[in-house]
Amino acid sequence: MDIEQTKIPQATAKRLPLYYRFLNNLHTQGKLRVSSKELSDAVKVDSATIRRDFSYFGALGKKGYGYNVEYLLSFFRKTLDQDETTRVALIGVGNLGTAFLNYNFTKNNNTKIEIAFDANEERVGSEVGGVGVEHIDDLEEKLGDISVAILTVPSSAAQGIADRLVKAGISGILNFTPARISVPSNVRVHHIDLAIELQALVYFLKHYPLNEEEA
Ligand code: ATP
Numbered sequence: 089m090d091i092e093q094t095k096i097p098q099a100t101a102k103r104l105p106l107y108y109r110f111l112n113n114l115h116t117q118g119k120l121r122v123s124s125k126e127l128s129d130a131v132k133v134d135s136a137t138i139r140r141d142f143s144y145f146g147a148l149g150k151k152g153y154g155y156n157v158e159y160l161l162s163f164f165r166k167t168l169d170q171d172e173t174t175r176v177a178l179i180g181v182g183n184l185g186t187a188f189l190n191y192n193f194t195k196n197n198n199t200k201i202e203i204a205f206d207a208n209e210e211r212v213g214s215e216v217g218g219v220g221v222e223h224i225d226d227l228e229e230k231l232g233d234i235s236v237a238i239l240t241v242p243s244s245a246a247q248g249i250a251d252r253l254v255k256a257g258i259s260g261i262l263n264f265t266p267a268r269i270s271v272p273s274n275v276r277v278h279h280i281d282l283a284i285e286l287q288a289l290v291y292f293l294k295h296y297p298l299n300e301e302e303a
Pocket residue numbers: 179180181182183184185205206207208211224240241242245249
């Protein structure tokens with residue numbers, strides 16, 4: 089991310105990949121411009137928020153014209169480092185880890201899982217989704233300058249692995265384990281607990297049903 093990025097509020101920054109993905113689709117379809125209403129309907133962010141977000145990167149939509157898709161895309165590419173592929177390591181080639189390796193995010197953006205680690209001897213040496221699986225004992229040696237890791241190990245192993253990743257120079261961890269891991273303040277952890285997300289959805293459906301107009 090470039091220096092300009094530091095001026096963008098975190099909430100806005102979090103929405104950038106969402107905008108990027110949609111605009112990229114529009115671009116592929118040959119669309120030159122998009123209205124904030126169209127964007128809003130597609131990414132489910134209200135248009136006032138979209139206008140405010142876009143004002144941070146100097147994209148001021150013109151009334152009756154909307155936003156220039158090409159301009160926005162080139163801004164997002166630069167800001168999200170989409171011109172450069174970010175190399176990612178995955179730790180824990182279980183069910184979830186295997187799914188990520190097979191998916192490998194190639195459709196939407198330039199992040200690529202390049203190496204995987206596991207403790208299970210039977211998995212070490214194999215390839216999943218074209219990615220080689222290394223032994224977790226070789227983590228420090230084989231990680232190289234990779235700075236982002238996805239954690240799909242059992243909860244009990246999460247903190248230990250996180251400590252080793254931090255020591256090895258990782259600066260971002262996407263934690264899919266239910267464990268809350270502690271890291272130094274210069275390391276960013278994003279925590280995604282799929283079971284809790286699903287439970288929350290079910291809870292909301294039950295207690296806050298959407299009526300037709302709001303849907
Ligand atoms: P998932 O929870 O991803 O669906 P699973 O149920 O198949 O996976 P888990 O027991 O959660 O299996 O383990 C996930 C993966 O993490 C397994 O492949 C396991 O071998 C690996 N693993 C377990 N402990 C460690 C560790 N300390 N270091 C690296 N990998 C580990």
